[in-house]
Amino acid sequence: MTAIDADTAPEIAGKHLYWSRLRANRAAMASAAVLATIVLLSLLAPVFESLLGVSATRTDLFNQYAPPDAAHWLGTDEAGRDVFTRLLYGGRISLLVGLVAAVGAAVIGTTIGLIAGYHGGWLDSVLMRSTDGVIALPLLPLLIVLAAIDLTKLGVPDGLANSEMASLYRIVFIIAIVGWTTVARLVRAATLSVRTREFVRAAEAMGARSSVIMLRHILPNVVSPIVVATTLSIGSVILLESVLSFLGLGIQPPVPSWGNMLTNAQELATRAPALAIWPGAIIFMTVMAFNFLGDGLQDALDPRATRR
Amino acid sequence: MRLIGVDPGLRFTGWGIVDAEDNRLRHVANGVIRSGSGELAQRLKRLHGLDLPLWERYGNWLGAALGGDFGYSRTYNRPVMDILLPRLGNTVILLGLSSLLAILIAIPLGVIAATRPQSPLDGAINLFCFAGISVPPFWLALVFILVFAVSLGWLPAGGMGAPGESLFARLEFLVLPVVTLTIASMASYTRFARAAMIEVLRQDYIRTARAKGLSGRRTLFGHGLRNAMLPLTTIIALDFGSLFSGALITETMFGYLGMGKLIYDSILGNDFNVALVGLLLATLVVLIGNFLADIAYAVLDPRISFRTLEAA
Numbered sequence: 001m002t003a004i005d006a007d008t009a010p011e012i013a014g015k016h017l018y019w020s021r022l023r024a025n026r027a028a029m030a031s032a033a034v035l036a037t038i039v040l041l042s043l044l045a046p047v048f049e050s051l052l053g054v055s056a057t058r059t060d061l062f063n064q065y066a067p068p069d070a071a072h073w074l075g076t077d078e079a080g081r082d083v084f085t086r087l088l089y090g091g092r093i094s095l096l097v098g099l100v101a102a103v104g105a106a107v108i109g110t111t112i113g114l115i116a117g118y119h120g121g122w123l124d125s126v127l128m129r130s131t132d133g134v135i136a137l138p139l140l141p142l143l144i145v146l147a148a149i150d151l152t153k154l155g156v157p158d159g160l161a162n163s164e165m166a167s168l169y170r171i172v173f174i175i176a177i178v179g180w181t182t183v184a185r186l187v188r189a190a191t192l193s194v195r196t197r198e199f200v201r202a203a204e205a206m207g208a209r210s211s212v213i214m215l216r217h218i219l220p221n222v223v224s225p226i227v228v229a230t231t232l233s234i235g236s237v238i239l240l241e242s243v244l245s246f247l248g249l250g251i252q253p254p255v256p257s258w259g260n261m262l263t264n265a266q267e268l269a270t271r272a273p274a275l276a277i278w279p280g281a282i283i284f285m286t287v288m289a290f291n292f293l294g295d296g297l298q299d300a301l302d303p304r305a306t307r308r
Numbered sequence: 309m310r311l312i313g314v315d316p317g318l319r320f321t322g323w324g325i326v327d328a329e330d331n332r333l334r335h336v337a338n339g340v341i342r343s344g345s346g347e348l349a350q351r352l353k354r355l356h357g358l359d360l361p362l363w364e365r366y367g368n369w370l371g372a373a374l375g376g377d378f379g380y381s382r383t384y385n386r387p388v389m390d391i392l393l394p395r396l397g398n399t400v401i402l403l404g405l406s407s408l409l410a411i412l413i414a415i416p417l418g419v420i421a422a423t424r425p426q427s428p429l430d431g432a433i434n435l436f437c438f439a440g441i442s443v444p445p446f447w448l449a450l451v452f453i454l455v456f457a458v459s460l461g462w463l464p465a466g467g468m469g470a471p472g473e474s475l476f477a478r479l480e481f482l483v484l485p486v487v488t489l490t491i492a493s494m495a496s497y498t499r500f501a502r503a504a505m506i507e508v509l510r511q512d513y514i515r516t517a518r519a520k521g522l523s524g525r526r527t528l529f530g531h532g533l534r535n536a537m538l539p540l541t542t543i544i545a546l547d548f549g550s551l552f553s554g555a556l557i558t559e560t561m562f563g564y565l566g567m568g569k570l571i572y573d574s575i576l577g578n579d580f581n582v583a584l585v586g587l588l589l590a591t592l593v594v595l596i597g598n599f600l601a602d603i604a605y606a607v608l609d610p611r612i613s614f615r616t617l618e619a620a
Binding site: 135136137138139140141142144145148235239242243246247262265266269270273276277279280283284287288291292295 | 438439441442443444445446447450451453454458549550552553556557560561568571572575576583586587590591593594595598
């Protein structure tokens, strides 16, 4: 019984320690606040629209490039749409893509890492060499190829392939299927060390199935690298989404995203520089917040951080 | 291609027009093939071998490629290598200059930050690094164009300079692309340099060096930095791939005629032969980076032999 006490006590203290370490990290807490604000504002986009009496999607060619005023807080764009609420709707899409693609990539990576690390042998070799193979592919050119594929030629029904949300599903999918490598490597490394611990041996001795051992006994012990890597990857996914959308290969208008709001900005740069500034600035801020938060989580969850 | 006009704004729009015209012409040819019927479409399909089954097309391409024949570019109607090699040269100049700059700035910054952990200076460097990693590179390019080309008119918004011009005259076209590309890699290298340095400064041999009375500077550089260079070199070599992605964005934004822009244009313009070889080369660059990282490991650290690498 004493053995169990000794094992569980630091566990509980550890969780407190994680929180207090994270709370002590001012950059991470400020980032969390910034992200919460951006998420909240994005969710409230329709409320702002009706309160201010503006529209993020309705074009108004008599009111192009309007300067900021009481109704249009950030003015209007080249089609007379309200920039502020458009940014909020764009935030919904960009954050959704970031979150879903990062979580999707983490699920793929965790599965591959767990199987490779737990089974070892030839399966490990095959999976890890495939991971190396994916890492060796140049990321952005690869994503551009995947984004440029004509879905109808792959047998996707025409209605789905050309629907308004198709570009959203596609970008989430392609980022998830190339973005899982970091998590796979981290989870494999963590699994390799957890696999030899007594509780895993005990479960094996009791005849537990390998899927049960991986999910019930190993996964909970490799959560922290997954959490850190996923948080950091949300930021990079948002960057990738913005680049692809900016190049016209990601989210397709009229659905706004922070990236595609900048698509026309290059041509309009001399006429309306502000249109090029706002979406970029908010991407910058969001990605930076995710990076600070991920870094803070790493410091909080990684025991080596205490040595500083 | 140096665009006419001294006015930077004009130069900027002129470049846009050239680019748009280029794309429009390509779309016409693609449209003919896409429409799929008609004698012209059939002839074009046969010309490009698009009437064969997929595996046969790949076999033909692979066979020819192994013999050094990578086919013709559909856009330029010239052998792929004729187009690719000069572009590769341009990208090597761009990437070479910016990596050099990034390394030269990142290492001192990383060392400064590592020797004063948690100080305000360390905090400032850290903030700068996070900003550099988080800023969308295409947006940074856009802001630079807005500020330095459109508002101030100091530098051209894009392009490469005329082929005959001296290197110095072409240098002004390199400034903005190089700076844009440098910021992101400099930020991540600085973080790695700081982390590697902090790790090394924690080691016992640093304490020993200090204890035997070595000066701070000799401890720092002779014992600290020398050992920190090992992980740093590896990470920089492994970073080749992301440099390449950065080059694609930067070159596209500034109309710089390098590999990245070529790959982007060829994918969008369905210039398959160029796209294939371009991607192949890009992958090769990453693999060479990995290989160099392994070699650097063995060269820089005599304790590591290739045999232990294989065992690991």
